[in-house]
Amino acid sequence: MTSTExxxxxRVLGYLDEHHxxxxxxxxxxxxxxxxxxxxxxxxxxxxxxxxxxELGLEVDSWxxxxxxxxxxxxxxxVEVERTEGWGTVGRLPGDGDGxxxxxxxxxxxxxxxPGDLGTWGEAGPFGAAIRGGDVHGRGTCDMKAGLVASxxxxxxxxxxxxxxxxxxxxxxxIGEEDGGLGxxxxxxxxxxxxxxxxxxxxxxxxxxxxxxxxxxxxxxTGLAAHASRRLSGxxxxxxxxxxxxxxxxxxxxxxxxxxxxLRGWELPLPIELGIIRAGEWASSVPDxxxxxxxxxxxxxxxxxDARRALTAAVAEACEDDPWLSSHPxxxxxxxxxxxxxxxxxxxxxLDVVRRAQGAVSDRPQATWGTPYGSDLRLMTNLGGxxxxxxxxxxxSLAHGPYESVPVDELLTATRALALVAVEHCGxxx
Ligand SMILES: [Zn+2]
Numbered sequence: 001m002t003s004t005e006x007x008x009x010x011r012v013l014g015y016l017d018e019h020h021x022x023x024x025x026x027x028x029x030x031x032x033x034x035x036x037x038x039x040x041x042x043x044x045x046x047x048x049x050x051x052x053x054x055e056l057g058l059e060v061d062s063w064x065x066x067x068x069x070x071x072x073x074x075x076x077x078x079v080e081v082e083r084t085e086g087w088g089t090v091g092r093l094p095g096d097g098d099g100x101x102x103x104x105x106x107x108x109x110x111x112x113x114x115p116g117d118l119g120t121w122g123e124a125g126p127f128g129a130a131i132r133g134g135d136v137h138g139r140g141t142c143d144m145k146a147g148l149v150a151s152x153x154x155x156x157x158x159x160x161x162x163x164x165x166x167x168x169x170x171x172x173x174x175i176g177e178e179d180g181g182l183g184x185x186x187x188x189x190x191x192x193x194x195x196x197x198x199x200x201x202x203x204x205x206x207x208x209x210x211x212x213x214x215x216x217x218x219x220x221x222t223g224l225a226a227h228a229s230r231r232l233s234g235x236x237x238x239x240x241x242x243x244x245x246x247x248x249x250x251x252x253x254x255x256x257x258x259x260x261x262x263l264r265g266w267e268l269p270l271p272i273e274l275g276i277i278r279a280g281e282w283a284s285s286v287p288d289x290x291x292x293x294x295x296x297x298x299x300x301x302x303x304x305x306d307a308r309r310a311l312t313a314a315v316a317e318a319c320e321d322d323p324w325l326s327s328h329p330x331x332x333x334x335x336x337x338x339x340x341x342x343x344x345x346x347x348x349x350x351l352d353v354v355r356r357a358q359g360a361v362s363d364r365p366q367a368t369w370g371t372p373y374g375s376d377l378r379l380m381t382n383l384g385g386x387x388x389x390x391x392x393x394x395x396x397s398l399a400h401g402p403y404e405s406v407p408v409d410e411l412l413t414a415t416r417a418l419a420l421v422a423v424e425h426c427g428x429x430x
Pocket of ligand 1: 109143144177201
C-alpha cells in the first residue's frame with residue numbers, strides 16, 4: 001500500500017467515524033419510507049436518492065424505465081406486482097477517465113416486501129424504525145436499506161473529501177428486486193457497467209459470491225363442485241392437491257441431496273415452498289379449483305430450464321398415480337420472478353478486495369458462501385458480465401419476517417469496509 005493510499009484510507013474512515021449518528025439517522029429515515037415493491041413510495045425513494053446524489057455533486061442518471069418494452073423483452077426476468085411507473089437511478093463519481101482505474105458499482109435495491117401481520121411489529125409498527133438494543137427494527141432494515149445507507153455514505157465520504165479515485169465509483173439504486181429484478185435489468189439495459197460490483201445484501205458481513213436461483217410457479221388443481229352435504233358426488237381440489245404437495249416435498253429432498261460447495265452450510269439450500277394457496281369460495285361446497293403459487297430453488301450452475309422440467313415431471317407423475325388427476329392433470333405455469341442462479345469466479349479480484357477491507361476494519365472471521373435466495377447478483381454476472389459479490393450488514397434469516405432488524409454496529413462496519421473496497425478497487429490518481 002502506498003503512503004497516499006494509507007492517508008486516504010485513514011481520512012475516509014475518520015470521516016465515517018465522525019458521522020456515525022447521521023448514518024444511523026439516514027437508515028431510520030429511509031426505513032420510514034414504506035417502499036413496498038410496486039407502490040408509489042418505491043419511486044418516491046428513488047427520486048429522493050437521485051436528489052441526494054446530485055447534492056453530493058455526482059453525475060446522476062435518473063430515468064423513467066420504459067416499462068412496456070422492458071417487460072416484453074425475451075430475457076426479462078419477470079415481475080409479480082403491477083407498476084404504472086418505474087425509475088432508475090445511478091450516481092457516478094467520475095474517476096480520472098484515463099482508463100487506469102477500475103470502476104466499482106455499489107448496487108442496492110430500494111424496494112421491500114410487505115410487512116405481513118401488523119400485530120407482530122409492536123407499537124412502532126413495521127416502518128417505525130425503532131432502535132432497541134443496538135438494532136434498528138422494521139421492514140427493510142436488513143433487506144436492504146442498511147446496505148443502501150452504507151453505499152450512500154461510501155459515495156458521500158468519497159465525494160465530500162474529494163478522494164482522487166482513479167476509476168469511477170457508481171451507486172445504482174434499483175426498484176423491483178424483490179419481485180424479479182426489474183430495476184437492475186433496466187440499469188443494465190441502459191448500458192451501465194462496471195469492472196466489479198458489490199451488492200450489500202445482508203450477509204452478516206460474510207462474503208457471498210454466488211446465489212441460488214428461484215423460479216416462481218403456479219399450480220392449478222381442478223376438482224368438481226358439489227354441495228358439501230353430498231360431497232361424494234364431487235371431487236375436492238384440496239384433497240387432490242395433497243399427493244401433489246407430497247410429490248413436491250419428495251422432489252425437494254432429492255434436489256438437496258447433493259449440494260454445491262458454496263451451499264453446504266445450508267440445511268436446505270434449494271427449497272420448494274408454496275407461499276399462497278387458494279381454494280373454494282363457499283364453506284359448504286366441494287372446492288372445484290385450487291391454485292398454489294410457489295418458488296422452486298435452482299442450484300448454482302443449474303440451467304433453470306432443467307429445474308422447471310424436474311418440477312413439471314414430478315407433478316405429472318403424481319397425477320398419473322391418481323384416477324381423477326390422470327384425466328384432469330394439474331397444470332404448471334411459470335410466472336413472476338424468474339431468478340436464474342449466478343456465480344462469480346472465486347479467483348475474481350473483488351473477492352480478495354472485500355476480504356482485505358473487512359479484515360482491516362473488523363476481527364470477525366469472514367466466511368464465504370452462496371445465498372439460498374435469488375438476487376440481482378445473477379443479472380450482474382449473467383447479463384452484465386460483471387464480477388459481483390454480496391457483502392453487507394444484517395442477518396438474511398430475518399429478511400421478510402416479522403422481526404426484521406439490523407445491528408447498528410454491522411451497518412457501521414460494512415460502511416467502513418465498503419469505503420476501503422472503493423479506495424482499493426478504484427485506485428488513486430497520480
Ligand atoms: Zn434484498
